[in-house]
Amino acid sequence: MVMAPMLRIPLPGARCLGHLYRTPARPIKHNVDNSSLQSKLSQARPYSATLSKPQRELLDRTRNIGIIAHIDAGKTTTTERMLFYSGFTRRIGDVDEGSTVTDFLPAERARGITIQSAAITFHWPPEGTEVHQNPQGSSLPRSANSHTINLIDTPGHADFTFEVMRSLRILDGAVCILDGVAGVEAQTEKVWHQASTYQIPRVIYVNKLDRDGAAFGRTVREVSSRLAVYPAVCQIPWFQGGDGPFMLSTFRAFDGREGDDGRAVKMMNLEQLQSEEPALAEEVRRARIALVELLSEQDESIVERFFECDEDHLAVSPADIVDSLRRCVLNPSTRIVPVFAGASFRNMGVQPLLDAVVNLLPSPPEAPDPEVSIGGVKGGLRGLLSGDLIVEQSEKVSSPAKGKKKRKSASLSDPKEAIAKLQSCALAFKVVNDAKRGVLVYVRVYSGSLDRNSLLFNTNLHLSERAPRLLKMYANDAVEVDSIPAGHIGVVVGLKHARTGDTLVSYAGNKATPPEPLTSLQLRPIDVPPPVFFTSVEPDSLSEEKRMQESLSFLLREDPSLHVSVDEESGQTLLSGMGELHLEIARDRLINDLKAKASMGRIEIGYRESGLGASNAITKIFDNEIAGRRGKAGCTASVEPADGKDVTDLADEHTILAETIDGNQIIIRAPGLQVESAAQDDESGHILPPNMDVTTFRTALQNGALAALARGPQFTFPMHNTRVRLTLNPAEHLFGGDTTPSALSSAARQATAAALQDLLSGPGTAMMEPVMNVIISVDEASLGSVVHDISSSRGGHILSLDEEIPISATDAVGSDLVEEPLPPIDPKRVYAPPDPFESASVGADIPASASTPRTITAKVPLKEMVGYLKHLRSLTAGRGTFVMSVDRFENMSAPRQKAVLSELRGGF
Numbered sequence: 001m002v003m004a005p006m007l008r009i010p011l012p013g014a015r016c017l018g019h020l021y022r023t024p025a026r027p028i029k030h031n032v033d034n035s036s037l038q039s040k041l042s043q044a045r046p047y048s049a050t051l052s053k054p055q056r057e058l059l060d061r062t063r064n065i066g067i068i069a070h071i072d073a074g075k076t077t078t079t080e081r082m083l084f085y086s087g088f089t090r091r092i093g094d095v096d097e098g099s100t101v102t103d104f105l106p107a108e109r110a111r112g113i114t115i116q117s118a119a120i121t122f123h124w125p126p127e128g129t130e131v132h133q134n135p136q137g138s139s140l141p142r143s144a145n146s147h148t149i150n151l152i153d154t155p156g157h158a159d160f161t162f163e164v165m166r167s168l169r170i171l172d173g174a175v176c177i178l179d180g181v182a183g184v185e186a187q188t189e190k191v192w193h194q195a196s197t198y199q200i201p202r203v204i205y206v207n208k209l210d211r212d213g214a215a216f217g218r219t220v221r222e223v224s225s226r227l228a229v230y231p232a233v234c235q236i237p238w239f240q241g242g243d244g245p246f247m248l249s250t251f252r253a254f255d256g257r258e259g260d261d262g263r264a265v266k267m268m269n270l271e272q273l274q275s276e277e278p279a280l281a282e283e284v285r286r287a288r289i290a291l292v293e294l295l296s297e298q299d300e301s302i303v304e305r306f307f308e309c310d311e312d313h314l315a316v317s318p319a320d321i322v323d324s325l326r327r328c329v330l331n332p333s334t335r336i337v338p339v340f341a342g343a344s345f346r347n348m349g350v351q352p353l354l355d356a357v358v359n360l361l362p363s364p365p366e367a368p369d370p371e372v373s374i375g376g377v378k379g380g381l382r383g384l385l386s387g388d389l390i391v392e393q394s395e396k397v398s399s400p401a402k403g404k405k406k407r408k409s410a411s412l413s414d415p416k417e418a419i420a421k422l423q424s425c426a427l428a429f430k431v432v433n434d435a436k437r438g439v440l441v442y443v444r445v446y447s448g449s450l451d452r453n454s455l456l457f458n459t460n461l462h463l464s465e466r467a468p469r470l471l472k473m474y475a476n477d478a479v480e481v482d483s484i485p486a487g488h489i490g491v492v493v494g495l496k497h498a499r500t501g502d503t504l505v506s507y508a509g510n511k512a513t514p515p516e517p518l519t520s521l522q523l524r525p526i527d528v529p530p531p532v533f534f535t536s537v538e539p540d541s542l543s544e545e546k547r548m549q550e551s552l553s554f555l556l557r558e559d560p561s562l563h564v565s566v567d568e569e570s571g572q573t574l575l576s577g578m579g580e581l582h583l584e585i586a587r588d589r590l591i592n593d594l595k596a597k598a599s600m601g602r603i604e605i606g607y608r609e610s611g612l613g614a615s616n617a618i619t620k621i622f623d624n625e626i627a628g629r630r631g632k633a634g635c636t637a638s639v640e641p642a643d644g645k646d647v648t649d650l651a652d653e654h655t656i657l658a659e660t661i662d663g664n665q666i667i668i669r670a671p672g673l674q675v676e677s678a679a680q681d682d683e684s685g686h687i688l689p690p691n692m693d694v695t696t697f698r699t700a701l702q703n704g705a706l707a708a709l710a711r712g713p714q715f716t717f718p719m720h721n722t723r724v725r726l727t728l729n730p731a732e733h734l735f736g737g738d739t740t741p742s743a744l745s746s747a748a749r750q751a752t753a754a755a756l757q758d759l760l761s762g763p764g765t766a767m768m769e770p771v772m773n774v775i776i777s778v779d780e781a782s783l784g785s786v787v788h789d790i791s792s793s794r795g796g797h798i799l800s801l802d803e804e805i806p807i808s809a810t811d812a813v814g815s816d817l818v819e820e821p822l823p824p825i826d827p828k829r830v831y832a833p834p835d836p837f838e839s840a841s842v843g844a845d846i847p848a849s850a851s852t853p854r855t856i857t858a859k860v861p862l863k864e865m866v867g868y869l870k871h872l873r874s875l876t877a878g879r880g881t882f883v884m885s886v887d888r889f890e891n892m893s894a895p896r897q898k899a900v901l902s903e904l905r906g907g908f
């Protein structure tokens, strides 16, 4: 069918130049200081000025991008086409046949969903496409020359939010794929907002436009109303004589015929199109006028071009439009997002999308400055390396007490000197066990150059490892390299400890650890959300135990959002994670891929326990033999509910640790203890036990408290929202050489466990359950029944209808980065081509019909959401979808606690 032509109402307020919607600047704590170190520091810039011309060109022609989308929107199908057109694969893989390159884990193939981010490097346009001069003399688009594209395929399932965040943070740009039938769905909104927290420049690709019910125009309007950005329509899908879509760019027309592999395309200019398809040519003109109008609201240069072209929109050249679009995409305050169209499955739209990736998304030096935290200060990496972000002198406490007098130690180095020693920093974003090559750690290098054999200090684990081999990965293929420069992605082989999400730094000098504060440098740090489901894991026989534990520790390196603990009483190994599917996948990985001979129990909700008041302070002295060696140490502990106060506000000058770990706060004080080496000459002070540094001392006590918190005194669930105060009085609790780390740990564990037990004779404890932030997308017709079901049958609390998706505590992982909600955009002001079933008038109200999408936001106990998808589908004739993330753990009422406990006991 041919879509009816339409009239377009020009956008009001055109050419009011871009200062309307500026987003607030990110909070960056920095003191500018023009020290003499400036020149030294500038050598450490992420993209050094000393790069040779070919190196600089290589970097400018690199795109580190990811694909973000709702599950089933077509990420894998689109990726497969990208690999095919780039010449990377000879045949097109098919998700439905299980023959794709990117979903390479057997579990992914079996389920047809993408679980882990696979990083693949390919070239677009294919290598050898080098055009240096345009015969017509006009400027060439970037896509005339071959670029290196590092594609990170991000997971689409809600259970993998954390992994989405982990892969998002290494992207310089992203393609957001929408399903042209479903439009903007709840999960798209969620991942869109997550990408916004890192200010990742994006383009949108509306896929599946060949399907019945696909509506490009409606989807474009949803982009404006639900994602709060201005869609810049760059292509129009057109149905020619019912033969299938006829794709068209607004700059040049081309015709992709169904049935072939899409490599042969017929290019037309507007004049040719006018003679072949006049109605389409008319729509293209409207789209192009709308695009120039939209860009001129935000970009002064295009306004100048427009006036140079005698105010003729159509005379503004495609090259100028692309340049303007690029400027807008790279500047998030414009809120302009280019929208492309396609049907990847029919091989249509993928090549123009690849051109858009090259032409519109940033190269590494153009990407937003990555957030770092170092020595308790946050800011941008470029600011840190240029000396603009000043890191204060390191302190003896891990979380500095605010406003307290700081003490310097002669052993601590000057932070600026230390930062000048930084040779490279990189983020490990994925750990994979490769059957042939062993454990592969995928890294994104942010500054300097990661060289073969360099010593890498892991700032999360506080240990150093050498990088014996470096690889450049091409899906399942690898090329050995000597170094991975800043802006590039590669693989380190041979690391024994690095986990997904760890920051790795290399530094000048031959010390075992880098100078402070480099030891605390974190690239785009994220918090791991609390696990809400758990299951037991049992080896098939005693002899399989070791193998199972090794496989579990590998799984944890791969995915640190999984947790392993051992139940002290039963001795059972418990594995916990973010969702049922998360644990099912972990089971598949453990048993099928890692070949552990083990079985898993039922997947259950991870309840927690919390104190209803404060305990007394209880002192324990541990005095026993551990592994044949005498150990003696003491400690005093008390517990109380963490009442929402920031733990660092509770630290004083005697505090040696104040941290929130796994939802509990741990504060350790050691009044009168001298922990700095310089102070050991001071005879009046108590010193650390021999051969023990402050980190070991702190960690031993912390581990003791954590072990006790793993088991609540009444219900045996892990403690949550609990503050443990440990006090170590050196005169009474330290016993010279007898005070070993394990003795300290045991003393802390016994004292904390006793304080928890003490709660039972006092205020008591309560069970807590995970409450989810749930966002449900339904159509108008099912709204009533879904709302009723949530609020009456599931004990949920409806928060809003059709509002901006709130970012929950666990989504807002780098919470400093979360922006204010953007002002809404009126979809009637947005240009969108008409859909086949629409009337010709654009700008008129879209009638509210039963199929109008509605969004319900609610808080619902997790227990009531188990198996909800099936129920939602039955309430909504299969159309409803939802996403959820942990909002918080809440105390349960006594009757609910009783009901859940009896259900749990009955279940065993």
Ligand SMILES: Nc1nc2c(ncn2[C@@H]2O[C@H](COP(=O)(O)OP(=O)(O)OP(=O)(O)O)[C@@H](O)[C@H]2O)c(=O)[nH]1
Residues within 6 Å of the ligand: 069, 070, 071, 072, 073, 074, 075, 076, 077, 078, 095, 096, 112, 113, 114, 115, 155, 156, 157, 207, 208, 209, 210, 211, 342, 343, 344, 345, 346
């Ligand atoms: N009709 C049609 N179907 C498509 C198109 N693109 C993808 N599909 C189908 O949609 C389904 C999902 O596609 P995938 O590529 O696996 O989607 P995905 O987003 O990678 O899914 P996850 O990996 O599970 O997140 C498959 O059955 C595809 O064949 C398209 O353009 N048109």
